[in-house]
Amino acid sequence: MTREPAARRVAAALVLMTATTMSLAAAPFEDTVAQRVLACTGCHGPQGRAAPDGYYPRIAGKPAGYLYNQLLNFRDGRRPYLLMSRLLAPLGDAYLEEIAAHFAALDLPYAPPAAAAPSDAQRALAVRLVTEGDASRHMPACAACHGTALTGTAPSVPGLLGLPRDYLNAQLGAWREGKRRAQSPDCMSQVARALAPEEIAAIGSWLATQPVPAGAKPAAAFATTPPLECGGVAPAGAAAR
Amino acid sequence: MKLGRAARIVALCALAAIGCVGALVAWLNLRGEDVVRPRAAGTSSPDATLLARGEYLTRAGDCLGCHTERGGRPYAGGRGIETPFGTVYSSNLTPDPRTGLGAWSADAFWRALHRGRSMNGRLLYPAFPYPNYTHVGRDDADAMFAYLQSLAPVEQPNRAHALRFPFDTQVAVAVWRALYFRPASYAVDAQRSAEWNRGAYLVEGLGHCNACHSARNALGATVGTLDLQGGLIPVQNWYAPSLASPLEAGVAAWPRSEVVRLLKTGVAANGFVMGPMSEVVGNSTQHLSDADAAAMATYLQSLATPPESDNDARARTAVAPSERGATLYHDHCVACHGEQGQGVPGAYPALAGGRAATMRSPANLVHVVLEGGFPPTTAGNPRPFGMPPFATRLSDADVAELLSFVRESWGNRAPAVSALEVSRARDASAR
Numbered sequence: 259m260t261r262e263p264a265a266r267r268v269a270a271a272l273v274l275m276t277a278t279t280m281s282l283a284a285a286p287f288e289d290t291v292a293q294r295v296l297a298c299t300g301c302h303g304p305q306g307r308a309a310p311d312g313y314y315p316r317i318a319g320k321p322a323g324y325l326y327n328q329l330l331n332f333r334d335g336r337r338p339y340l341l342m343s344r345l346l347a348p349l350g351d352a353y354l355e356e357i358a359a360h361f362a363a364l365d366l367p368y369a370p371p372a373a374a375a376p377s378d379a380q381r382a383l384a385v386r387l388v389t390e391g392d393a394s395r396h397m398p399a400c401a402a403c404h405g406t407a408l409t410g411t412a413p414s415v416p417g418l419l420g421l422p423r424d425y426l427n428a429q430l431g432a433w434r435e436g437k438r439r440a441q442s443p444d445c446m447s448q449v450a451r452a453l454a455p456e457e458i459a460a461i462g463s464w465l466a467t468q469p470v471p472a473g474a475k476p477a478a479a480f481a482t483t484p485p486l487e488c489g490g491v492a493p494a495g496a497a498a499r
Numbered sequence: 500m501k502l503g504r505a506a507r508i509v510a511l512c513a514l515a516a517i518g519c520v521g522a523l524v525a526w527l528n529l530r531g532e533d534v535v536r537p538r539a540a541g542t543s544s545p546d547a548t549l550l551a552r553g554e555y556l557t558r559a560g561d562c563l564g565c566h567t568e569r570g571g572r573p574y575a576g577g578r579g580i581e582t583p584f585g586t587v588y589s590s591n592l593t594p595d596p597r598t599g600l601g602a603w604s605a606d607a608f609w610r611a612l613h614r615g616r617s618m619n620g621r622l623l624y625p626a627f628p629y630p631n632y633t634h635v636g637r638d639d640a641d642a643m644f645a646y647l648q649s650l651a652p653v654e655q656p657n658r659a660h661a662l663r664f665p666f667d668t669q670v671a672v673a674v675w676r677a678l679y680f681r682p683a684s685y686a687v688d689a690q691r692s693a694e695w696n697r698g699a700y701l702v703e704g705l706g707h708c709n710a711c712h713s714a715r716n717a718l719g720a721t722v723g724t725l726d727l728q729g730g731l732i733p734v735q736n737w738y739a740p741s742l743a744s745p746l747e748a749g750v751a752a753w754p755r756s757e758v759v760r761l762l763k764t765g766v767a768a769n770g771f772v773m774g775p776m777s778e779v780v781g782n783s784t785q786h787l788s789d790a791d792a793a794a795m796a797t798y799l800q801s802l803a804t805p806p807e808s809d810n811d812a813r814a815r816t817a818v819a820p821s822e823r824g825a826t827l828y829h830d831h832c833v834a835c836h837g838e839q840g841q842g843v844p845g846a847y848p849a850l851a852g853g854r855a856a857t858m859r860s861p862a863n864l865v866h867v868v869l870e871g872g873f874p875p876t877t878a879g880n881p882r883p884f885g886m887p888p889f890a891t892r893l894s895d896a897d898v899a900e901l902l903s904f905v906r907e908s909w910g911n912r913a914p915a916v917s918a919l920e921v922s923r924a925r926d927a928s929a930r
Contacts, residue, residue: 296884300887333569341888341890344872345888348875350881448894
């Protein structure tokens with residue numbers, strides 16, 4: 259019996275070793291196209307699958323000619339997205355054609371369509387982030403600035419209700435990617451960058467299904483001191499001066 | 500009345516002084532110019548050897564890089580070059596008679612390259628690197644002109660520069676030139692080999708390496724055309740490392756074949772190119788002949804090592820890397836760059852001891868993490884391995900923690916990176 263803790267330790271060590279080996283074995287270096295295009299799958303998903311937020315469209319299994327044309331369009335500036343344009347700028351036509359063919363040949367199952375209403379898990383995640391935030395990431399609750407009723411706070415913080423899910427997702431995505439900006443310190447950008455894509459999806463679909471209270475108006479002032487400094491928002495009490 | 504007379508004298512003296520300075524500036528700009536002969540009518544078409552040489556030299560000068568818009572017709576101009584003084588738009592070099600160089604003569608082209616004056620007499624902005632091209636020989640210039648004249652004409656009017664006052668005036672250019680520009684020719688160093696001299700000629704002239712690899716003063720002038728001590732590229736905020744310092748991109752200790760390999764393929768055993776240099780290798784140096792690439796390497800390997808004054812990176816005491824940085828590294832980087840920052844030879848650069856990781860300026864690291872990137876497609880490396888962008892996935896603070904971890908691990912002793920530096924780079928890369 260006295261040997262049990264030791265045996266447990268050995269077992270735990272074995273599990274740990276196996277886990278480590280597995281995590282390393284998950285992506286051994288191979289001289290393949292897949293290895294060369296990790297720069298693409300970093301955003302578009304490990305196998306060219308769409309992320310739940312839809313910002314990085316699925317590329318797996320799309321027609322090779324279409325993918326090749328999009329690569330050319332990004333590289334040559336016809337599709338304006340700087341991140342893609344810069345990434346592809348040094349690459350030649352033949353290589354882009356090979357990359358397109360690689361993704362076109364991937365045969366992967368499609369994710370089930372996103373439900374219009376949030377799932378239970380999404381609802382729980384959204385309610386927690388909206389009302390409590392995540393202290394471990396220094397992420398404030400949406401309600402801390404946008405008001406406990408989420409109808410905004412006068413004079414500079416907008417309400418979050420009555421907006422379609424696609425709009426909410428697009429705006430949070432734009433904040434996250436730096437397409438939408440505000441005066442420095444850009445608090446909303448900090449928050450959006452800390453959110454994972456699936457968190458944005460959960461928040462967007464939950465907010466979009468919340469009813470707007472009758473006669474909704476922005477709160478007259480912050481209930482408590484705002485948790486972040488925001489360039490475009492006067493601190494509590496300053497508006498009166 | 501006396502006061503009035505004194506004032507008149509002062510005014511006259513001031514006018515005279517302004518006149519003298521103006522005359523001096525004008526003289527410094529125009530002295531020694533030959534007459535520009537117009538284009539001869541009905542000249543016979545040049546032979547293929549000359550055209551091939553012109554094409555080769557035009558590539559060595561990377562004219563394409565600036566004189567082509569993203570996705571635009573080659574050499575038709577229109578690319579905006581952002582400078583601290585505003586945006587300069589490159590011009591159409593195709594032989595279109597109305598919008599390009601169709602009406603130019605070889606003399607006019609030579610004057611532009613050698614003296615920085617346009618066909619119509621206007622002083623050119625030094626964003627066109629004529630402080631370097633002035634060292635290009637007349638024969639080479641003529642071959643380049645013949646090649647450009649052989650291109651299919653593209654009708655594309657030049658775009659007006661968007662420069663702030665007073666930089667948008669010819670007077671400003673004239674003053675700048677009086678201060679910083681003298682037409683020159685490459686001076687052969689008889690103490691050195693022909694190969695070394697060829698390398699220096701290419702580096703100083705067509706290669707215009709110091710247009711990036713040298714610091715610029717407040718008026719955008721470099722110290723000298725052979726100063727290659729490194730500098731931050733204005734606006735883009737990429738750091739073009741010193742080509743002399745062993746702590747940056749100095750290659751004195753490399754086998755010469757590796758230097759040639761880097762110039763011709765974009766990758767070498769201990770280095771690779773990214774960012775603006777990826778463009779330079781892709782457009783220009785990969786096309787150098789083996790002999791010219793070797794000559795350039797010979798010259799670059801001969802650069803004197805600067806005094807070890809900037810060794811603060813090495814002298815730093817070790818600090819414990821943050822746990823957050825380690826977690827981020829493990830989540831995002833370890834699959835390619837390895838547990839010990841060892842990388843994969845030929846595919847992913849080593850971060851342990853790698854100069855790209857430990858260089859004092861973290862600017863390039865921040866760029867690469869935010870934007871990702873590929874070395875260029877070249878004949879010697881047609882399918883480069885890429886690095887994903889993290890701009891949409893990591894916050895400024897995360898990038899700072901991650902890079903600080905890289906700069907403080909595995910024996911690296913480089914200064915930490917702050918979230919503010921990341922934020923600035925993010926602003927620059929959004930342009």
